[in-house]
Amino acid sequence: MTLPPDPATGAPWMARPMKLTLCLTARCPLACRLCYAECGARPAAEELDTATWLRLIDALAEAGVINVFVEGGEPLARADAETILAHAAGRMFTTLRTHAVTIDDHVAARLAALGIGRVYVDLLAADAATHDALTATPGSFAAATAGIAALRRHGLPVSILAILCRPNAAALPALARLAAGSGADEFGVLRLYPLGRARRNWSELALPLAEQMAALRAVAAALPPGLRLMQSWHPNDANCCWQNAAIDPYGRAIGCPYLREYVDYGDLRTTPWLETWNHPLYRRLRAGAVEGHCPDCASSQLTRGGCRATAYAFHGRWDAPDPFCETMNQGTDLRVLPDRPA
Amino acid sequence: MFCPTDRLDRAPGVVLRPMPEWGLAYAYTRARPALTELNATTWLIAMLCDGATLAEIERDFAETVRRVAGGNVARDTLHRGLALLVEAGIVTRTPGATQETAP
Numbered sequence: 001m002t003l004p005p006d007p008a009t010g011a012p013w014m015a016r017p018m019k020l021t022l023c024l025t026a027r028c029p030l031a032c033r034l035c036y037a038e039c040g041a042r043p044a045a046e047e048l049d050t051a052t053w054l055r056l057i058d059a060l061a062e063a064g065v066i067n068v069f070v071e072g073g074e075p076l077a078r079a080d081a082e083t084i085l086a087h088a089a090g091r092m093f094t095t096l097r098t099h100a101v102t103i104d105d106h107v108a109a110r111l112a113a114l115g116i117g118r119v120y121v122d123l124l125a126a127d128a129a130t131h132d133a134l135t136a137t138p139g140s141f142a143a144a145t146a147g148i149a150a151l152r153r154h155g156l157p158v159s160i161l162a163i164l165c166r167p168n169a170a171a172l173p174a175l176a177r178l179a180a181g182s183g184a185d186e187f188g189v190l191r192l193y194p195l196g197r198a199r200r201n202w203s204e205l206a207l208p209l210a211e212q213m214a215a216l217r218a219v220a221a222a223l224p225p226g227l228r229l230m231q232s233w234h235p236n237d238a239n240c241c242w243q244n245a246a247i248d249p250y251g252r253a254i255g256c257p258y259l260r261e262y263v264d265y266g267d268l269r270t271t272p273w274l275e276t277w278n279h280p281l282y283r284r285l286r287a288g289a290v291e292g293h294c295p296d297c298a299s300s301q302l303t304r305g306g307c308r309a310t311a312y313a314f315h316g317r318w319d320a321p322d323p324f325c326e327t328m329n330q331g332t333d334l335r336v337l338p339d340r341p342a
Numbered sequence: 343m344f345c346p347t348d349r350l351d352r353a354p355g356v357v358l359r360p361m362p363e364w365g366l367a368y369a370y371t372r373a374r375p376a377l378t379e380l381n382a383t384t385w386l387i388a389m390l391c392d393g394a395t396l397a398e399i400e401r402d403f404a405e406t407v408r409r410v411a412g413g414n415v416a417r418d419t420l421h422r423g424l425a426l427l428v429e430a431g432i433v434t435r436t437p438g439a440t441q442e443t444a445p
Binding site for chain 1: 357359361362363368370372375376377
């Protein structure tokens with residue numbers, strides 16, 4: 001792989017996107033305190049219909065997308081979710097992020113038959129009381145773990161995802177053991193992003209960077225054999241904008257799911273996909289022109305400056321460094337999110 | 343082990359996505375859902391597998407890489423690449439007709 005061009009040239013590295021996130025719906029049976037999508041905030045009728053999603057998937061495949069990550073809300077809350085997933089899986093490597101609370105053996109068997117390549121399941125804690133408190137839905141832990149078991153019985157590769165926050169930080173090693181015991185081969189610890197209800201509940205959920213890094217070190221030190229650890233902090237705090245593409249439930253091109261409250265590159269019901277890809281702000285973010293960056297993160301991620309959504313939320317500038325990196329934090333208290341209009 | 347008369351073709355439904363920016367390509371195999379990264383050499387081999395015989399592919403591959411690899415190295419590299427592609431389900435092998443053994 002070659003190195004990306006110097007951002008001073010102002011030119012994005014990739015000519016066309018190869019991977020994409022479809023935020024299929026903002027519907028969800030849960031009411032997570034750290035939800036990024038404000039599930040249920042807008043009427044479901046405003047979401048794209050089946051035919052439009054299928055048409056968009058065809059256009060994306062034609063444009064060169066070969067890897068799609070489908071998330072929500074809860075994607076399986078849509079009655080047509082399996083139709084859309086099947087259409088995608090016929091054209092590109094398709095993975096699914098879900099809370100798994102509605103997955104039983106019948107659903108798992110159908111997902112396997114559709115050709116889903118991997119299922120990412122959010123588990124917010126290693127015990128029912130903490131998980132159910134974070135999802136604000138009693139019984140959701142039991143339903144999710146049953147769903148994971150069904151997915152594994154039908155041979156689907158499973159990754160467990162945990163969003164690191166104050167209520168679950170101490171339990172990450174236990175959650176890793178639960179992931180391994182459930183048959184997952186990957187444990188992803190994700191940072192808290194300043195979006196949706198997580199943004200509103202920030203002060204009660206967010207930890208100082210030092211405590212986040214300590215929690216990561218603790219889980220890395222106690223990782224069960226055979227379980228891969230994936231995490232989104234230094235030296236992995238990717239500025240993914242250079243390669244990312246995403247569509248929200250209403251058909252807006254948003255570049256990345258974590259930019260959903262901050263950018264709008266165009267309405268894909270009326271605008272050709274590649275026209276949104278060339279939106280001036282999208283091109284600027286993909287060019288990676290960021291004020292300072294962490295050399296370690298840049299060398300491991302081939303990118304500069306970390307997450308743009310987080311940098312913008314904390315500093316109000318697109319070229320600001322991402323404070324979730326130890327090198328770039330520069331004294332920013334991650335427990336205090338500035339009151340900035342999205 | 344391949345025979346010169348074997349025919350090699352990309353498996354039905356395989357999607358190849360060239361990434362010239364990175365000097366590689368990705369292959370999506372729907373039949374066994376996976377996304378496989380192909381380096382430039384394996385990408386070239388996959389492109390040569392269009393139903394041609396192994397003998398034809400050996401000739402074309404050797405011609406393409408002659409400035410950086412001699413005949414034996416090219417043949418070994420090709421066979422290793424083909425084995426990986428067949429194992430990953432990206433390329434299928436149809437055995438060629440076996441030669442009659444003289445009485």
